[in-house]
Amino acid sequence: MDVHLILVIVIVAALAFDYTNGFHDTANVVATSISTGAASPKAAVAFAAILNFIGAFISIEVATTIAKDVIDPQAIAGNNSLNVVYAGLMGAIAWNLITWYFGLPSSSSHALIGGLVGAAVAAVGTGAVETAGLVGKVLIPAIVAPILAFLVAGAAIAICYRIVGKLRPGPVTRGYRYGQIVSGGLLALAHGTNDAQKTMGVITLALIADGALSAGSDPPIWVIISAATAIALGTYSGGWRIIKTTGTKIIKMDSAQGFSAQGAGAAVIMASSHFGFPLSTTHVINGGVMGAGIAKRLSAVRWGVAGNIVGAWVLTLPAAAAIGAFTYGVTVVTGGGAVGPVAISVISLVAIAAAFVRRARTGAPSADGTGAMVTDDAVSLIVEDGEVMTVDGKPVTTAGVVGSPDELDRDG
């Protein structure tokens, strides 16, 4: 009974992670479309959520990698195996929410893998880690993919300017905005394909650890459908603070740059998904954004902001691993049964609710997608019915209520 209760908690936690993954990564998928004016926030987020859902059904290669190639299911087998998976998930969820709170686009995928590795090492030592899988399918692609997206986006924007550079700017801008519907759609599809599969992989790993599935099994269809639904709902909920960082703080983009960044990101993520590499979509799209920016001029990229993002990336694996290991330790201290996961889940829910309340009180922007952002500068104003929203005469932006656009610029 205790084991099955933990399994239920693990599945709920995995789907919660999937939801936070979609919530956290919405920015990666829609920021460039919104910041170049190719789509309104409401349309972009809804479109991305639908394509995230569809994308989850395209492939299971990444799920297989997560279930078999990061940690050895046999090595963690035993009474505490589900607690290892649970602790790994909590490490990822906690790090996702911490970076969301501070508006940093870190990697949900690396948080998940870091959490799992940290919990497994805490439970049975480094022997539980599949070194070849971790290095070959996670760490090497994690370094190669953003660099590749950077280079491909740079080449793509150079080709764009070469072909259409001497044409009238009006039709070209409109043309690439239409192009961004294609590239943005592909990016959302790619995101669903790669990221929803990570949750499928974790649930499959838990089912194997529980004995409900035999080793080597593929994810059951109910796992695929539930993971697809969770990430789509998370994406629809959105993450406006991070949209601002990705869409406007790294670089001011035109529609051709947005198209190039999204196209490069989608191509890299989809190709990697096909070969079972669980990439960070955050890293890839930010690499694409920077590549599209640097091809125009070096100073277009806000390197200070880009440096902060890289710092968050570097911290993600060890931070999530540490939280995962700590969480596993708590489950052991509380007896190794369902008491620990239940208590941690309740405490986490209270902490999350407190974070949301605090964020709401400090003037977080509405996440219901009712407005459109104006991003002709580094400022992202929430606009409703053609009017800039204000509170007490001050404009409402994606960073909250600010005194003036200048203040927001300094904030950046």
Place this chain on the structure above:
Amino acid sequence: MFGVLVSIDDLLMSVAASVVAAIAVTIVVSLAIWGTTKYVDYHGEGRETAAAMALGVGGLGLVLTVAIVITGIALMVAG
């Protein structure tokens, strides 16, 4: 050591597929935009033959865009 840990073939295939897909889509979408824009310009100037050719380039770009996207997704689904 590196070869043992990393499937070089998969990594290179992934890199090649990413480059080819992204560059191909960029070229055909850009050609579609070039063709439709030039069509409007030439048509306005009364150069109907050039306008028709530009429209052909634009149309071809559009068709190839759709074809590349569908082929890419089909390859993914086929595994």
